[in-house]
Amino acid sequence: MEQHRSQILNDLERDALSELVNLGVGKAAANLREMVKDEVLLSVPSVTVVSRAEASLLINEHETGRLVAIHQRFSGDLKGRALLIFPEANSLELVRAVTGGDVPLDDIVDLGQEALSETGNIILNGCLGTIGNMLRRTMQVSLPEIMRGNSSELLSLGGDQGYGEAVLFLFINFSLRERAVRGYIAMLMDLPALTSLRDLLRQYIHRMSDETDSIHVES
């Protein structure tokens, strides 16, 4: 099962997805940059497909404390939930970076909810929008919702096992105003959704290799 799930996407497909996601966060970074009037770098170094439990373990490997997550649902040709997850302590840094850093601690704690959900909203929209666009599929993406808890609590949201059988798990690094913040993007999808994602990726790869054949041969 593990083997099977991780092999839903082959290396090429995974690279393609990674490229799409990076395009998406790149767009999100541009949006953030526009908003905070400062350099913002977002990067997604790797993409894997794992089970919920594995995703939870992956997070726990790196994080000991409590976590905070921005949650958005998507429906349409692709269905699932997207979660942007930070260590709670890091989240404060992210808000401070976005708001500019002179805000007193108590204000950040109060404003953090909204600022964090908007920031997460921008990043998730970037990813989901770009993926949908590149795959030429339409989705409806909900408004963001902020949640706190440990990794398994966050990943078992709603309890509907239908979603979340497979987790498209991405590490994401933020760098803004000289602060580095580490986070995770988890896209919880059911197998049919994942399968259709794979099909869409294959079509995308096909289109891309037609357009840029020579480049792919060389690489």
Add this chain to the structure above:
Amino acid sequence: MSSREPTLYDSLLNTVDSGIVVLDRDGRIVFWNNWMAAASAVSTESAVGKLLSDIFPRVAGTRLSSAIDDSLRFGTSSILTHSLHDAVFPLSTSAGRTMVHNVSVRPVVGMAKSCLVQVSDVTIATERDRVLRERQNARYDAVVSSAPDSIVTLSTDGLIQSANPAATKQFGYLGGELIAMRAEVLFESPDQWISYWNSILAGSASGSPVELKGRRKDGSSTYLEISGSAWQSHSRLFVTVILRDVNARRAAEDALRQINQTLEQRVAERTADRDRMWRLSTDLMLVMKLDGIITAINPAWSVFLGWDETEIIGANLSQFITVEDLPKWEAAFNDLLKSRRPRICEVRVRTRAGSSRIIAWSAVIGHDFVQAAGRDVTAEREAEESLRNAEEALRQSQKMDAIGQLTGGIAHDFNNLLMGIMGALSLIKRRIAANRHEDVTGLIDAGIASATRAAALVHRLLAFARQQTLDPQPLSVNHLIEGMMDLMRRSLGEQISLEGKLSASAWPVMTDANQLENALLNLVINSRDAMPAGGRLTIETSSITIGRSESSKKSEVEAGDYTVISVTDTGSGMPANVVAKVFDPFFTTKPLGQGTGLGLSMVYGFVKQSNGHVQIQSEVDKGTTIRLLFPRHKGEIAGELPAASSEAPRGAGETVLLVEDDSTVRKLIADVLRDLGYACVEAHDGLAALPILNSSMRLDLLITDVGLPGLNGRQVADIGRQRRPDLKVLFVTGYAAHATVRAGFLDAGMDMITKPFNLDDLAIKIRSMIE
């Protein structure tokens, strides 16, 4: 939209309490509800069909436009919150205030490629939050911002989330610089901090503070006492750490340690200091036991007194004090032992060379020892002595000055008296030659009266001129003034009338009679000089009691009973500026050479010495009154000498040897002696008297002039006493100086009589000596 009837949905959408805008695939407005119209002041009619950027030009190129774009193209939903966007739209509340609002952008479900922009008013909520936050922050700031200790709040990942001003100051950072730094930067040894930090997070830190070495931004270290505790906010955990600067305490502890380490050295230094003082002092220093045995002395003893240490250690201090001061020293030393309080005593200490120095000792007594330091005050005392002598000489010269003033009047007066004597003698001689014996007795009485007055006058002058120190005796001022009236009257001359108003109730005073006479004469002479054309001089005595209230007004005069002597003249008087200076030494109104200017200042000094006061009242052309106030003496006045018996006592054949070089005087005295019934042997000088003294002739009395050619009277008496130890001797002298030294001059069985003397007085004296 206006062209058709409003549907239920239109009505509902226009009623909801939020802004609703629907955009078509090109971003054009297809719906704009009443709420939006009211908040933006853009009517539905004018909004529909336009792009948002047509209505709000600044929307173009913002996150809103990309959110709308994404929604239309990809179906994404976005929120734009007031926390990151000051105002997405320029909207106002119904009251006209700037509206704080959140915006959401969503694809419209069921309508292909259209987008819902929804605006919600959060003005009230954010304001409430802000007020609450500010209130909370104010309390927090009041405590934390003004705290002298560094207060740092950390998130659980060890990053600094807030730091109060004391913290940035203490560690040398700029405001805000510490935020998001790791707390480790504040410590010299991160390991110590981390172990403490972990104990706080684990809840195992004890309540008591921990001392750590901190590190400032510039790398310098600082001692800190830290205490931390964890707290929760919105389910988030924070740790607040208080870092107290304990450098002062550490410095004090270090200093204390340092002090302990160097105590010995400093004691040694201090001892060396004291030792230097002991060695270099010009004061005599010593330590002695309670019995006066000296155990230590400083080198000043040998430097200034010549004594060697070996001569003094072990000796008793009293051995070095001159015999005459020994009782004074013993009294002071016993007093010191008894009272155990520091004492100061001035005694003469012998030098090794045989002289002495006056040393002012101050001594303190300890448990077993007395420490004493002595300062040589010989030079000071000598200076004081010479000053006293100079003052004495000045007083004497002042007296001579007064005599000079008197001489003119007295010489004239004395001539008158001589005239009376000579005249009486001439008349007697003439009457006897003419055998008119009946009138002789009257003439003789007149001559004797003149001679007696002349003698009294001379005696008074001599007494006045006599050199005497102040010798206060209880005396009656009335008696003294009465005795002076004659002298004063004579010195005033005929143009000035002298009046005495002596109060019989005047109290006795304690003062020096001679000086009081001197003072009164000075005043009388001043008055005389102030009345060149004549006038009236009044001398008055009275008694007054000065009460406390009066005394405080005239602060100079203390309350009490006083005897007052006033001298009032009717002379030229003095203006106030002169009155103010009359008691100053050398101040004089007289022409150069006619006065020393010392008269009144001497009067003033003398009265002050007698604890009295001088008051002066003067008015130009009216006259001057000077009042001398003497404190009442509450005691008896020494009894007056008994009046001489009316008849001179007679001898019973006793033999008297009379030595006198002046033959007239010798003959006169010899005649008187024989008249009185004594046998008289005469000698004209000392040499002539020796054979008589050495013979076995009976001699009951030797009467000898003091000033003889060759052997003087005293030598004659001494030779006479070698053979006749019990020989009574009566010296006759015309010199006041001899009279003043009576006490040292006369031995037992000797007496003195001053020329000129009354023959009756001589008879009384001889009788009392022989008996």
